[in-house]
Amino acid sequence: MGRKTANVILNTAFGQPTIAVDTHIFRVxxxxxxxxGKTVLxxxxxxxRxxxxxxxxxxxxxxxxxxxxVCxxxxxxxxxxxxEDLCEYKQKTET
Ligand code: SF4
Known part of the structure; x- marks a missing residue:
């Protein structure tokens, strides 16, 4: 089982506080x-932390x-x- 899948199961099925990083979370x-970070891990x-x-x-x-x-x-x-006021992204859009 992949780390991400394991984390999703722990989180949603067993209520364990873990963070499963997918493409959206990685980007945000x-x-x-x-x-x-350069890697999901x-x-x-x-x-x-x-x-x-x-x-x-x-x-x-x-x-x-x-x-x-949104992002x-x-x-x-x-x-x-x-x-937006807290985000440090350098190429923010107007819309
Ligand atoms: S300000 Fe823009 S880049 Fe930053 S989190 Fe919001 S949508 Fe994403």
Whole structure:
């Protein structure tokens, strides 16, 4: 079983606070600089270190949804993003 799958199962089925880094989370973590890293594992380790325990269960859903609907791959919707003032992405868009 892959690490990501294992983390998703631990998180959703057993309520364990883990972060399963997928393509959306990887992108958001790097653009915002919340947890920059060259590999999925590097990002995962940083997120697990920096996200407080009480938010870990929900954090991966929030990050995935943010990446899927706002911080989208080709053209992020920075103008409509609620964390635009906190995000360190250098190429923010107007829309
Ligand atoms: S400001 Fe832009 S790049 Fe930063 S998180 Fe929001 S949508 Fe993504």
């Amino acid at each position: 973590a790097n653009r915002t600089r919340i947890a920059p 590097e990002v995962e380790k940083k997120l697990e 920096f996200i407080p325990d009480e938010f870990k269960l929900d954090a991966h859903h929030w990050l995935i949804l943010h990446g899927r609907y 989208v791959a080709r053209k992020p919707r920075c103008g409509a993003c609620i964390i």
